[in-house]
Amino acid sequence: MTTHNNHATALMVVGHGTTSADGIRQFTEVVEQLRTRVDVPVGHGFLELAEPDINSGISKLLTKHDCSDVIVLPLLLLAAGHVKNDVPASLLEARKNFGEVNFKYARDLSITPTLLEIVEDRSHSPFEFVHGHKRPKRKRKFTLLVGRGSTDLDANSDLYKIARLLTERGALGEVEPAFISLAPPNVTDALDKLELLGATEITIAPYFLFAGTLLQRIYSQSREWQIHNPDITLGLAKEMGPDPRIVDLLIQRSTEIQLPLKLTNCDMCIYRSEIPGRPPQLAPAGGHPHRH
Numbered sequence: 001m002t003t004h005n006n007h008a009t010a011l012m013v014v015g016h017g018t019t020s021a022d023g024i025r026q027f028t029e030v031v032e033q034l035r036t037r038v039d040v041p042v043g044h045g046f047l048e049l050a051e052p053d054i055n056s057g058i059s060k061l062l063t064k065h066d067c068s069d070v071i072v073l074p075l076l077l078l079a080a081g082h083v084k085n086d087v088p089a090s091l092l093e094a095r096k097n098f099g100e101v102n103f104k105y106a107r108d109l110s111i112t113p114t115l116l117e118i119v120e121d122r123s124h125s126p127f128e129f130v131h132g133h134k135r136p137k138r139k140r141k142f143t144l145l146v147g148r149g150s151t152d153l154d155a156n157s158d159l160y161k162i163a164r165l166l167t168e169r170g171a172l173g174e175v176e177p178a179f180i181s182l183a184p185p186n187v188t189d190a191l192d193k194l195e196l197l198g199a200t201e202i203t204i205a206p207y208f209l210f211a212g213t214l215l216q217r218i219y220s221q222s223r224e225w226q227i228h229n230p231d232i233t234l235g236l237a238k239e240m241g242p243d244p245r246i247v248d249l250l251i252q253r254s255t256e257i258q259l260p261l262k263l264t265n266c267d268m269c270i271y272r273s274e275i276p277g278r279p280p281q282l283a284p285a286g287g288h289p290h291r292h
Contacts, residue, residue, distance in 0.1 A: 106254060
């Protein structure tokens with residue numbers, strides 16, 4: 001016998017999905033952390049490669065809880081095809097199946113100081129070093145930021161913006177972007193570029209939330225490249241993982257989607273987020289409110 005718990009609102013977390021057991025475990029840990037932080041039901045589903053799919057997850061959530069509103073939270077880094085097409089398509093089906101429920105679609109995690117800080121933290125503590133044979137008199141360090149890659153030009157350009165922002169923040173030195181699939185430059189070509197620029201040490205920083213096949217491909221290609229470039233030291237950094245700061249972002253996304261007034265994304269505004277190494281910026285005359 002199914003019991004219904006009455007809640008006005010529920011949260012539905014959508015992940016990419018993976019065949020990696022570690023990746024599923026990390027995603028699940030984020031969902032469980034979110035459950036402990038909010039007082040509303042939390043469901044989950046995946047776009048591909050794992051169960052339940054989005055609509056099965058929604059059905060399970062609404063079978064157990066009698067909710068009038070469901071806030072769909074894409075646990076995805078950037079707005080590419082999945083965010084722009086696949087999730088909305090699933091929500092169209094959900095609206096047909098549950099016509100009495102109001103589905104609200106929050107934005108992706110996007111570009112925020114929080115995620116930049118996590119990348120910096122992981123890059124400062126690589127889990128593996130592949131040491132070069134020589135000890136150069138003059139060191140030149142780079143960070144290679146490796147994203148998933150997409151056929152969506154906007155999402156690819158966002159990784160370039162993130163690399164530039166990380167460079168501006170100064171914690172990782174010079175940061176160059178690369179992609180593991182679907183877009184150039186690939187990992188090998190980007191590493192070749194850094195070698196030509198005089199790199200002696202390179203940190204490989206994956207711009208990935210969770211473990212998975214593509215992440216292992218990044219590491220294996222980097223190790224293989226170092227074999228042919230033995231004088232350069234590589235540091236392999238971990239993915240972001242189930243960091244509590246990511247749960248903070250999900251809660252922020254669920255809050256802002258409920259506001260009556262939707263304002264421009266100001267997460268990276270110089271009047272809101274102080275940039276390390278830069279003096280604080282004063283808001284222009286008239287103010288620069290961030291009511292969201």
